[in-house]
Amino acid sequence: MEVDDVKVCPECGSHHLVKDYERGELTCYDCGMVIEDSIIDQGPEWRSFDSDQDEKRSRTGSPSSFMSHDKGLATEISWSNKDYYGKRIPHKNRAQIYRVRKWHQRIRVSNAAERNLSMALQILNEDGTKLGIPKDIKETAALIYRKAVERNLIRGRSIESIVCASIYAACRMVNIPRTLDEISKVSYVNKKKIGKAYRHLAKELALNIKPATPYSYVSQFCNKLDLDKKVIIDSENIIRLASESGISMGKGPTGVAAAAIYIAAIKNGKSRTQKDVARVSGVTEVTIRNRYKEISRMLGFDQNE
Structure with a gap:
């Protein structure tokens, strides 16, 4: 049973109508008049008893995605060479399926603008995968x-x-x-060009992006250096103390994060060379040494450890 408050009963003018899907009737709750006797059930014709069955039996398409030039709304022919029932397509039919698939891919892109967008999104997906960023960030x-x-x-x-x-x-x-160094390495685009393009987008699209902080890079750099959670916590504490002392003001966040990790690793007996830290952070060894000396001097760390 489902209440329908949109239609009006022609007999008594009541808005209190009830849909009975078992009988296929639309009746008035107040006077009992049968208004329709062949309503259509808009729900699925199958039943499911758990989420897996509901997902398998549903015949709706995948959700729209910005990663596809047509937002994923067009039909796609799978490259798996299997039919609807999961059976392999015979070899004698594969050439025909290949031609159909090829022409289907071509007609999905109707003009140069769509072709460029399709190519750009393909590059974006490949670079994002190389960087290991999740799907929602790629979207x-x-x-x-x-x-x-x-x-x-x-x-x-x-x-x-x-x-x-x-x-x-x-x-x-x-x-x-x-x-920028990470993105430049996977894309083979000069990081100065990427930085210039980013500033252009941020200005023209009014992107509300907060300045990056050293905290944002600590977990990432420590994972690449195979350092544990204790080093991450100590690095964040060092960054906090450096920020409160004003040492990090005006300094690049990656350099401060790299120096903090370098110090925390030494304190925990898991030291890494400045060369290794520089390699994962994308800053020079000179920058790490300078930040290390400043933090050590201001916060009382022993620079000879």
Whole structure:
């Protein structure tokens, strides 16, 4: 039974109508008049007893995604060479299926703008996968890129640089930042171009991105250096003390984070070389030494340890 308050009973004018899906009737609750005797059940014709059955038996498509140029709303032909029932397609039919699949891929992209968008999103997905960022961040980056296309911010710039800038901005927005060096290595785009494209996007799209802090990089750098949680906690405490003392003011967050990790690792008997820390943080050994000396001097750490 389901109450329907939209229609009106033609007999008594009541809005209190009841849908009975077992009988297929729409009746008036007040006077009992049968208004319709063949209503359509909009629900599924199958039953499910758990979430797995509900997911398997549902025939709806996948949710829309910004990672696809058509937002995933178009039909796709799988590359698995299996039919609907999971049986393998015979070899004699595979050439035909391949041609159908190839032409289907071509007609999904109707013009140059869609072709460029499709190529850019493919690059974005590949770079995001190499960086190990989750799907939701890639979706955010794709949305930023789409907004840049709509505002005609791509003109005069390479697609790759705008894609990288979108990824960098998305990571900053969710406070899981990746350094320009990391993005540059996986994309083979000069980090100065990425930085310039990022500043352009941030200004034109009015992206509300807070400045990166050293805390944002600690877990990432420690994981790459194979350091445990105790080093992470000590590094964050060192950063907090440095911030309260004003040492980190005006300094690059990656350099401060790298120096804090270097000190915390020494204190916990798990020292790493400045070269190793510099490699994962993307800053120079000179920068680490300078930040290390400043923090050690101000906070009373023994620089000879």
